[in-house]
Amino acid sequence: MSVPSRKSLVGALERTADVLDILGEDEFRSKAYRSAARSLEGLAEDTPELLARGFAGIPRVGKSLAGELVAFVQTGRLAALEEAAAQLPPGLLDLLNVRGLGPKKIRALWESGVDSLEGLREACVSGRVAGLKGFGAKSAASILENVEFVLEARQRQHLSTGLDVAEELLARLPGLEPRLAGDVRRGLETVRTARVTVTGTAQDVTAKLAGFVDDLAPVEKKPVLAGTVDGVPVEVAYAPAQVRGALDLMMGGSTHYREALRATAKEKGFDLSGRGLKRGEEVLSTPSEEDVMRELGLPYRPPEYREAEHDDVWPTLPAPQELVRVSDLRGMIHTHSTWSDGTASIADMAAQALRLGHEFLGTGDHSRAAHYANGLSIERLQAQLREVRELQAAGVPLVAGAEVDILEDGTLDYPDDVLAELDYVVASVHSHFTLDSERQTQRLVRAASHPLVTVLGHPTGRLLLRRGSYALDLDAVMAACAAAGTVVEINANAYRLDVDWRVALRWRGRVMFAINTDAHVLGGLQDARYGVLMARKAGLTPAQVLNTLSRQEFLTFVQKQRAAR
DNA sequence: GCCGTTTTCGGCCCGACTGTTTTCAGTCG
Structure with missing residues (x-):
């Protein structure tokens, strides 16, 4: 038997938490499993090193979980998971992937006889779901739509x-x-x-x-x-x-x-x-x-360019050796730290970025509206800024930024005089996903046109295989970025990869892109790889990617961008 | 289940939104 990867340990812990939630066990017990998973995810070591120290000394992993994990590595079985999962029908956990369904609703559905995605679809169509206590016609319709999405996504x-x-x-x-x-x-x-x-x-x-x-x-x-x-x-x-x-x-x-x-x-x-x-x-x-x-x-057609979207344009695109590579990325910007919802300090994130061969790190913690993510008040942001300046003075190559929430009306979550203190600003949507297309578009256009916004973060909000973009005229937003000189993010998190490479291919040459990991853990910095693969499908060269600039060039870019507005 | 500690047990992120209710539970970020 092969040694389970750290990733599969994380998966097993998360699954345990899911099962405990559906069973209605103490919610803090399941939270403990979930936060242990987050903690493991953030480590740089893999299973053999962790096993060697008996999983001791890992934050949020106490004696009990450490013992379970050792046994899991040795036997391939996680006792808590097996015990809990035995009480559920095997297909029921798939329901967790359906948007709008959490453990409580899934439990209610289960008690009404639903035990799989297919069963849930049937129950929605037949009207049984709409009649359940706590459900109604609207939620049944929305669940049906989301079930179809998941059934489709399950193939991938x-x-x-x-x-x-x-x-x-x-x-x-x-x-x-x-x-x-x-x-x-x-x-x-x-x-x-x-x-x-x-x-x-x-x-x-x-x-x-x-x-x-x-x-x-x-x-x-x-x-x-x-x-x-x-x-x-x-x-x-x-x-x-x-x-x-x-x-x-x-x-x-x-x-x-x-x-x-x-x-x-x-x-x-x-x-x-x-x-x-x-x-x-x-x-x-x-x-x-x-x-x-x-x-x-x-003519030989490079693998990157073998989709239908490339048919008409690929001969005009750069050769593979000219396309951006991970080693071209000098700055890791839009990263999180323990100041908001990351698991590593700024200093540790920076050290990891350097280990991976990059030249500087850009902080990008959440702004005050992102309460759930421990977003920074103005006072905390300024305290963080002082820490960044001190680290800089000590020789750590940093640039100071923030991932600032775009509020419902398209204004930003910090006033301009605060934003102006930062070296760069990523503006992102984290709320009000359900605005109609016209209002959502106006909102993003306004934010993308803001004089102090450097980068528009994950422009569509999609989560691959889970939910699509919010309603939006994306080309209007891209046009606003082009007009304002705002850089568009290719979020490299494998669950986002947002903006879509097809859009980047279409807007290539008219806007600049940034390949950002949005890393919340040390290991997240390596997600840059996935963003680079997307950028290559879009035919992007290093010159079209903001974070291939050196730290000084990056700062100069932002100054010029601000001056031009 | 973990953590911090008043070393034995209480607290654990929280505000907004949605759709269901008839005052709120569940989900999300």
């Missing part, structure tokens, strides 16, 4: 999840030249399957993955083995070296691109499939994707 994973699994596969397939394929290779924001390709045979793959991939089995008529890892669908496609190029192309997706390429090949008298490029009965030698394209007389 966040990019971070898919990449974690796919990279674990790569590590377990040494000697077979393993490479990423499919959605994870193209860096799509959500993925259906964690897919890799190898040079070899089904036997080679099986020998290396037995015991790691569950239910590993051949896919009919394809050179592919499929299974699951932690419930995530995986596929490993294999081919001899001579046809590896065709395999990589065909397993590289998207479906749209693959089908178009097959059709073009057919027109030219070829047959292209995962088993190779054929002309008549002859299988052509195509060890690489480039070889296939050369035989077909077609």
